[in-house]
Amino acid sequence: MSSSSIALRELQRDLENKANDLSKLQKDIAKNHQVRKKYTIQLGENELVLKELDLLKEDANVYKLIGPVLVKQDLAEANANVRKRIEYISAELKRLDGSLQDLEEKQHSKREAILKVQQRIQSHQAGKAKA
Amino acid sequence: MGKPEVKGTVTPLSSMFPPEEVQKAAKLVEEKLSEKRNEMSQLKEFIADNTSLINLVQKLPDELHHDIMVPFGKAAFFPGRLIHTNEFLVLLGESYYADRTAKQTVDILKRRGKSLMSKVDALKAEMQDLKAEASFFDSTASEVAEDLVEIREYEEDNSNQSESQSGPTELESPTLAETDHKMDSKMGASKDDEYARLMSRLEELEKEELAAENGEIDEDEDEDEDEDANATETDGDENELTEAAFHRKKDEGYSSLDHGQRFSESQPTRQLQQSKGKEAMREEISNKYNHQDLTNQFSCTGLTAEPLTKGEMSCGRIIHQDKMLNPSVNASVPSENKPVQTSKSKFDSSKAFTGSIVEHTENLEKKTPGQNTTPSESSGSKPSKPVSRFKMQRK
Numbered sequence: 001m002s003s004s005s006i007a008l009r010e011l012q013r014d015l016e017n018k019a020n021d022l023s024k025l026q027k028d029i030a031k032n033h034q035v036r037k038k039y040t041i042q043l044g045e046n047e048l049v050l051k052e053l054d055l056l057k058e059d060a061n062v063y064k065l066i067g068p069v070l071v072k073q074d075l076a077e078a079n080a081n082v083r084k085r086i087e088y089i090s091a092e093l094k095r096l097d098g099s100l101q102d103l104e105e106k107q108h109s110k111r112e113a114i115l116k117v118q119q120r121i122q123s124h125q126a127g128k129a130k131a
Numbered sequence: 132m133g134k135p136e137v138k139g140t141v142t143p144l145s146s147m148f149p150p151e152e153v154q155k156a157a158k159l160v161e162e163k164l165s166e167k168r169n170e171m172s173q174l175k176e177f178i179a180d181n182t183s184l185i186n187l188v189q190k191l192p193d194e195l196h197h198d199i200m201v202p203f204g205k206a207a208f209f210p211g212r213l214i215h216t217n218e219f220l221v222l223l224g225e226s227y228y229a230d231r232t233a234k235q236t237v238d239i240l241k242r243r244g245k246s247l248m249s250k251v252d253a254l255k256a257e258m259q260d261l262k263a264e265a266s267f268f269d270s271t272a273s274e275v276a277e278d279l280v281e282i283r284e285y286e287e288d289n290s291n292q293s294e295s296q297s298g299p300t301e302l303e304s305p306t307l308a309e310t311d312h313k314m315d316s317k318m319g320a321s322k323d324d325e326y327a328r329l330m331s332r333l334e335e336l337e338k339e340e341l342a343a344e345n346g347e348i349d350e351d352e353d354e355d356e357d358e359d360a361n362a363t364e365t366d367g368d369e370n371e372l373t374e375a376a377f378h379r380k381k382d383e384g385y386s387s388l389d390h391g392q393r394f395s396e397s398q399p400t401r402q403l404q405q406s407k408g409k410e411a412m413r414e415e416i417s418n419k420y421n422h423q424d425l426t427n428q429f430s431c432t433g434l435t436a437e438p439l440t441k442g443e444m445s446c447g448r449i450i451h452q453d454k455m456l457n458p459s460v461n462a463s464v465p466s467e468n469k470p471v472q473t474s475k476s477k478f479d480s481s482k483a484f485t486g487s488i489v490e491h492t493e494n495l496e497k498k499t500p501g502q503n504t505t506p507s508e509s510s511g512s513k514p515s516k517p518v519s520r521f522k523m524q525r526k
Binding site: 042045046048049051052053056060061062063064065066070073078082085 | 223
């Protein structure tokens with residue numbers, strides 16, 4: 001009897017741990033979503049800028065706001081910078097996608113493990129009730 | 132066809148869709164909807180600002196300079212002048228600015244306005260979907276409140292029953308997120324039931340046909356196989372002979388082949404049946420096939436299980452199968468006695484004949500490869516009675 005109750009307690013502790021892990025995973029997934037959102041918005045904006053820059057004539061003045069300073073930039077330079085930024089953002093998005101998938105898989109497996117532990121607890125309790 | 136067992140389940144809707152759950156689901160949808168409304172109002176503000184800005188930018192170059200009160204710090208103004216009224220420093224995004232004239236600025240602003248409008252349209256579409264969901268939930272909630280009861284009866288065997296039984300048991304413990312799935316599975320289950328019923332009926336009919344036709348088929352098949360063998364193997368003289376016979380047969384088989392083509396597009400597996408001389412059977416089968424056709428093609432979009440009367444396929448779903456022959460065609464066909472293996476029956480009952488049947492041998496040959504093996508074999512090997520059949524049909 002005592003051994004089974006000890007086992008029961010262990011199982012419950014196990015369950016708690018797993019539940020904590022699961023909630024952590026869920027928070028990570030939520031963060032991932034947020035960062036992805038931000039990046040997606042930035043990507044959209046950068047693409048808009050690129051479009052407008054393409055419409056500018058060669059000699060048009062382009063400025064970049066760096067802190068409180070508006071700095072004159074070369075059109076070609078600005079184009080290159082924007083393009084690089086777009087590439088960087090897309091790479092980041094891909095990376096985030098991959099990590100999101102991993103997190104979701106882990107979450108899935110955690111959920112299954114939790115179910116199993118719960119089932120074992122139930123069978124324990126059923127066994128105890130019979131005895 | 133054993134005697135159908137009629138078993139049924141009577142489940143009160145409230146047990147399948149617990150009212151609280153339905154209400155919660157409805158509330159969720161309402162919240163989402165209100166979120167979308169907020170976004171929509173924000174976007175509309177943006178659009179309004181954009182248009183007023185366009186107006187301002189268009190007005191400024193009217194004067195060489197404007198006298199204005201210039202804001203100074205947080206709480207002061209001083210009188211000043213606005214000069215260079217045609218030069219604008221436009222924010223392109225991501226802290227990039229560009230010098231532009233008034234006209235160019237207006238162009239930029241108009242482009243931004245367009246993208247805003249497209250976002251608004253997308254939002255509207257989403258809101259529509261959410262509203263549909265909400266209305267569905269409301270209707271189920273009202274049904275549940277009225278204590279409506281779902282009654283299911285099955286004429287089929289255990290498989291169906293087990294399906295239906297699993298349905299309610301699943302539904303008994305729905306979580307919020309799952310209520311949607313449950314409702315879908317319920318709908319799916321009923322569709323599947325109908326579908327399964329149709330399928331089993333079809334199988335029974337097929338078996339009967341096969342049994343009846345086997346005798347006739349064998350003879351004809353031999354003939355056709357011979358012709359096929361001849362056509363492929365021989366050259367020269369033999370070719371001519373066989374080709375002549377082939378063409379004759381092809382002509383005969385036009386109508387059937389066309390049927391076959393259409394049929395193969397939709398229901399390859401079922402085409403084996405030759406409905407010869409059995410109009411009644413054919414009609415039935417064709418009706419069944421039509422059902423099957425529809426159900427298979429459109430994954431049981433709530434079609435009734437009644438055999439559609441010929442020509443009733445208002446479900447112009449199979450519209451893209453344009454060249455369907457009228458049932459009258461089928462009626463004329465059996466009299467011909469030609470073994471037409473293709474799934475004529477299938478098409479007969481439901482499709483309206485648009486009268487654009489192309490009678491080219493080339494077409495036939497080209498199309499047969501695209502079909503299922505069965506129809507291709509059958510159609511390739513069975514050019515039935517030539518144009519005569521056609522003409523009969525046309526008239």
